[in-house]
Amino acid sequence: MAEIQIKKVQKWFGAYQALDAIDLTISDQEFMVLLGASGCGKTTLLRIIAGLEVATQGEVWINGKRIDHLPPKDRGIAMVFQNYAVFPHLTVFENIGFGLRMQRMPNAEVKARVERNAELMHIEQLLGRYSGELSGGQRQRVAVARALAMEPDVILMDEPLSNLDALLRLEMRAELKGVLADSKTTAIYVTHDQVEAMSLADRISVMHEGRIVQAADPISVYRNPEERFVASFIGNPPMNFLPARSEGKGSWSVAGQSFEGPKTDLEALEFAIRPEDMVLAENGILATAKVVEPLGAHVLVTCSVGGHSFRAILNSDTKIKPGETLRFSPVPDRIRWFDPKSQVAVN
Amino acid sequence: MNTVEALPPNARRAGHYLYIATVVLLCAWVLVPLYLLFVNALSSAEAVNSFPKSAFPEFDLGSLKFFAGFYGILDALKNSIIVATLTMIMSIAIGAPAGYALSRFEFRGKATFRLLILMTRAFPLPLLALPLAVMFIRTGLDDTAIGLAFVHTTLALPFAVLITFSLFSGIPIELEEAAWTLGCTRFTAFTKVVLPLILPGITASAIFAFVISWNEVFAAAVLTIENRTLTAFLLQNLDTAAIHLKFAGGFILVVPALIFIFAVRKYLFAMWGIANR
Numbered sequence: 001m002a003e004i005q006i007k008k009v010q011k012w013f014g015a016y017q018a019l020d021a022i023d024l025t026i027s028d029q030e031f032m033v034l035l036g037a038s039g040c041g042k043t044t045l046l047r048i049i050a051g052l053e054v055a056t057q058g059e060v061w062i063n064g065k066r067i068d069h070l071p072p073k074d075r076g077i078a079m080v081f082q083n084y085a086v087f088p089h090l091t092v093f094e095n096i097g098f099g100l101r102m103q104r105m106p107n108a109e110v111k112a113r114v115e116r117n118a119e120l121m122h123i124e125q126l127l128g129r130y131s132g133e134l135s136g137g138q139r140q141r142v143a144v145a146r147a148l149a150m151e152p153d154v155i156l157m158d159e160p161l162s163n164l165d166a167l168l169r170l171e172m173r174a175e176l177k178g179v180l181a182d183s184k185t186t187a188i189y190v191t192h193d194q195v196e197a198m199s200l201a202d203r204i205s206v207m208h209e210g211r212i213v214q215a216a217d218p219i220s221v222y223r224n225p226e227e228r229f230v231a232s233f234i235g236n237p238p239m240n241f242l243p244a245r246s247e248g249k250g251s252w253s254v255a256g257q258s259f260e261g262p263k264t265d266l267e268a269l270e271f272a273i274r275p276e277d278m279v280l281a282e283n284g285i286l287a288t289a290k291v292v293e294p295l296g297a298h299v300l301v302t303c304s305v306g307g308h309s310f311r312a313i314l315n316s317d318t319k320i321k322p323g324e325t326l327r328f329s330p331v332p333d334r335i336r337w338f339d340p341k342s343q344v345a346v347n
Numbered sequence: 348m349n350t351v352e353a354l355p356p357n358a359r360r361a362g363h364y365l366y367i368a369t370v371v372l373l374c375a376w377v378l379v380p381l382y383l384l385f386v387n388a389l390s391s392a393e394a395v396n397s398f399p400k401s402a403f404p405e406f407d408l409g410s411l412k413f414f415a416g417f418y419g420i421l422d423a424l425k426n427s428i429i430v431a432t433l434t435m436i437m438s439i440a441i442g443a444p445a446g447y448a449l450s451r452f453e454f455r456g457k458a459t460f461r462l463l464i465l466m467t468r469a470f471p472l473p474l475l476a477l478p479l480a481v482m483f484i485r486t487g488l489d490d491t492a493i494g495l496a497f498v499h500t501t502l503a504l505p506f507a508v509l510i511t512f513s514l515f516s517g518i519p520i521e522l523e524e525a526a527w528t529l530g531c532t533r534f535t536a537f538t539k540v541v542l543p544l545i546l547p548g549i550t551a552s553a554i555f556a557f558v559i560s561w562n563e564v565f566a567a568a569v570l571t572i573e574n575r576t577l578t579a580f581l582l583q584n585l586d587t588a589a590i591h592l593k594f595a596g597g598f599i600l601v602v603p604a605l606i607f608i609f610a611v612r613k614y615l616f617a618m619w620g621i622a623n624r
Contacts, residue, residue, distance in 0.1 A: 052524050072527040085525035089543045098539075102530030150529065 002063055002153035002186040003028050009058030011044055018044045020210040031180060031187045035197040036207035042190045043158055049188065050079050050156050062153060078147035080157040084139040086131040092142050093127040099150045117145040120179055137168045148183055157189045161196065173199060194234055206230050228343040231272050231336065237311045244271040255285045255306045262337050262346045269346060270338040277334035278312040284329030289320050387591065388598035395591040410595035423580035426492060427561060430576055433496035434503055434560035435553045442507025443549060450515035464505045476569045483570055490571050498566045503556035514548040554611050561604050
């Protein structure tokens with residue numbers, strides 16, 4: 001059992017506020033991904049949980065025990081670092097067994113645990129080597145095995161895959177997901193890579209400018225962004241936005257077309273739609289194609305809709321040339337609406 | 348395009364010759380005086396004073412034997428070793444923590460502090476000699492090995508601080524942080540992770556301190572009377588000695604330092620290797 005509660009955590013670096021009253025509960029065995037652009041505070045939050053950084057204000061609880069005043073070693077956590085932090089003066093075996101030796105675990109038990117975790121990460125043949133003799137991917141495996149060998153309540157990972165090349169990253173991602181699910185450890189994983197976040201997470205916390213904008217399962221974050229920022233950050237390419245004017249009674253005019261929308265008193269809203277949720281239609285929105293990018297599985301068309309840039313992902317056999325006009329319409333239940341003033345989703 | 352490749356071949360060859368000439372010149376700068384010292388120290392008094400000189404030593408140990416039997420020289424040698432060892436220990440004991448703090452902590456006046464460390468070297472020792480001597484006599488530190496070691500430590504300390512600073516900076520903080528999360532306190536993380544990694548560099552900077560103390564003559568001559576170190580002892584006694592004895596004295600002074608540095612040269616390279624990264 002390892003539930004993590006973060007209560008009103010604030011962090012200031014001098015006059016700069018890195019974290020603004022973070023409230024987050026991560027349930028036992030959950031895989032939580034903190035996702036955001038660099039400088040959004042995700043790593044700072046992780047380091048506060050680890051005890052490598054001290055929160056200016058607020059509390060961190062693990063398993064109903066307040067731990068924010070404890071040193072890292074007494075928190076029941078293990079961490080995997082971006083640059084692996086494999087000790088260069090120790091063999092792989094001693095690296096994985098380092099934490100166990102610190103606990104003065106008997107030799108036989110250290111050996112058993114090291115071997116078990118090395119096997120899990122497929123590095124059992126490397127146990128006698130030093131980190132200088134390992135590739136980046138192998139070092140990453142050592143770092144994960146070292147963290148798992150501690151059998152921690154919580155495993156913290158700070159962009160662990162970002163230094164690997166693309167193919168290896170894909171492979172390690174799948175492996176990491178399997179290993180962590182089997183270990184039944186609560187995991188907090190920091191990344192700026194939304195594909196990584198989507199594929200790994202039970203829940204994603206999207207962070208922006210020191211606060212958590214939305215914390216939900218990956219599909220909800222993708223389908224139902226609660227703020228315009230999330231809609232414009234998640235997805236590759238992200239959501240399209242078009243201004244909408246109220247025609248009264250929940251009817252909205254968008255680029256010369258009428259759409260059913262939220263029944264509010266607001267005069268103006270923003271209409272948002274994912275590029276892949278557009279289909280070519282006889283009497284849809286009028287657009288002028290600017291750039292056509294065939295991507296194999298589909299075609300990405302960047303066009304202009306009433307002066308606004310708009311991207312659509314269309315069927316790969318669509319024949320469109322730059323400069324041509326086309327008409328498409330959105331899949332009705334995929335349309336989202338945002339208040340341009342508060343930037344919050346309106347239903 | 349690489350600029351070296353863009354040069355015409357003869358310009359490149361000229362650069363190559365210049366490089367070789369510089370290396371030869373630098374080697375000669377160090378080796379010729381050593382060689383002359385070596386030849387003359389191992390020659391008889393007549394050979395040293397005669398002309399033309401032989402390029403090869405006679406292996407006449409007369410001058411050296413004279414020194415070996417010279418009253419007080421063994422005590423001076425012992426004093427030198429004691430003072431240099433104390434200097435080595437103190438400059439690392441004080442310098443390494445300062446280097447660690449400089450590399451790991453952010454504090455007010457850090458840049459000024461670094462500058463001040465260097466500024467201590469800009470203060471000429473002769474200016475300090477008299478007040479120091481007076482103070483040492485008052486506190487009873489005069490003419491003691493520890494007193495001289497204090498002075499030598501202040502001379503060696505800037506190097507110790509700056510060298511260890513660059514050593515610590517060469518070790519990623521994540522290694523320490525990883526150790527903390529794996530059950531280490533700040534102290535055990537230091538002893539189990541940082542220390543093994545910087546030990547070669549620390550050794551090198553300790554040797555550096557040793558050599559600084561070994562070579563130092565001014566403070567040694569001013570602050571000691573009975574317990575002279577080798578440098579001060581030789582300075583005092585060779586001033587009026589015959590030239591072949593001066594050579595022998597120089598030989599005695601240089602050889603232990605040379606042997607010492609030769610024995611630990613691999614650590615010295617480690618120091619610069621890490622410091623330059």
